[in-house]
Amino acid sequence: MSEHRYAAKDTECIGYVARPEGAGPHPVVIVTPAYHGLDDFARDKADWLASLGYIGFAVDYYGEGRTARDDAQASEMMHVLQNDRATLLTRMQAALDTARTLPDADKSNIAAIGFCFGGKAVLDLARSGATLSGVVPFHGIFDAPPSGCSKMNTSVLVLHGWDDPLATPDQAVGLAKELTEHCDDWQMLAFGHTSHAFTNPAAQSPDAGMAYAASSNDRSFDAMQTFLKERFAQS
């Protein structure tokens, strides 16, 4: 469990690596944080993935290890990258390149999961045509970047709260259309009565459509585990 520094062009990024016990090589799961940046939530997921036998690599898409002190600042930081999807992609590509060079990494078995804005980030990585074993956005945001979508070289599992105000049914249908055009292997698991941020116990604003949902949380991580096992067994 340690800090891991890597470069994304001119930006130094400060990630976090959690390692499983036992001899490698181990598959790597890139953990892409929500809009606050690399926080305890993301580190905990990396630790948990290590307990499953994977290298958990929580990444720093803001650079320099920056995290937000509150939701307002997180929104500001996110909007910079939302308006500069090329830089967001550069940061994700650097994370993927770094994942491949981690000690004991199984280079042929790298997946990326992401939460909220991190779900958008991993979808953008898939849209770039990057080769991955799997990509799993949790309550991700679905709008495609201005650069559009290349032929995807990964399987995709979308884990989605049907009541998410940031990803409406129309937008979910739109993502399904985009995936049908560009991704040979995709699935979407939608949870009823489930809002945005359903995996985050700190999300407690149901009226704003942001709320932890215990059963959807548990089901989404079960589905992720089944998916990763299946994908990592393919190579």
Add this chain to the structure above:
Amino acid sequence: MSEHRYAAKDTECIGYVARPEGAGPHPVVIVTPAYHGLDDFARDKADWLASLGYIGFAVDYYGEGRTARDDAQASEMMHVLQNDRATLLTRMQAALDTARTLPDADKSNIAAIGFCFGGKAVLDLARSGATLSGVVPFHGIFDAPPSGCSKMNTSVLVLHGWDDPLATPDQAVGLAKELTEHCDDWQMLAFGHTSHAFTNPAAQSPDAGMAYAASSNDRSFDAMQTFLKERFAQS
């Protein structure tokens, strides 16, 4: 593994029961066939469910053990019940009542799965307000019956091929809306590049949107197993 006769009002139905090894009580999984009626496909699923520790009960919604000799006759038989959803429901309610009285049945743990028109039949059973642990339509048809939908008393997992011409994206969104209104616990798992009848190895008409899809088949039964285990552990 044996024939099981039961009554649905004035109609004698001839189902098929497969029993697990070991002492009961055992949860019961009602297997609702596709539009050919109770055939080897449904019996095989009942047998497989018995190997998982459940009583598999394949049901006879046409009555008198009738099955179709070909697709054309199956369509005719199906349309009779499609135009008489009250009778379809009566047959499903009789199947559920029968499931509860099977020797060694765990009455508090009964689920219903269904394929194609059988997916519609299990949704109709859920819509009637019947109490079940879970309902799982595989490539089901989504139109609600004229009687509408009562408050559901079951969890629902919809397993859906996104390219199914008999259940379009608009209809999937419509079902999600109906479930949101009437069902407290629902999920939908949609598979990309997947047509109608994706669990049926005999379905080989991709141009007509009816085709077996090995990975979606495997994933759908994995998801069903996870769901049944979860639901049966609740009571």
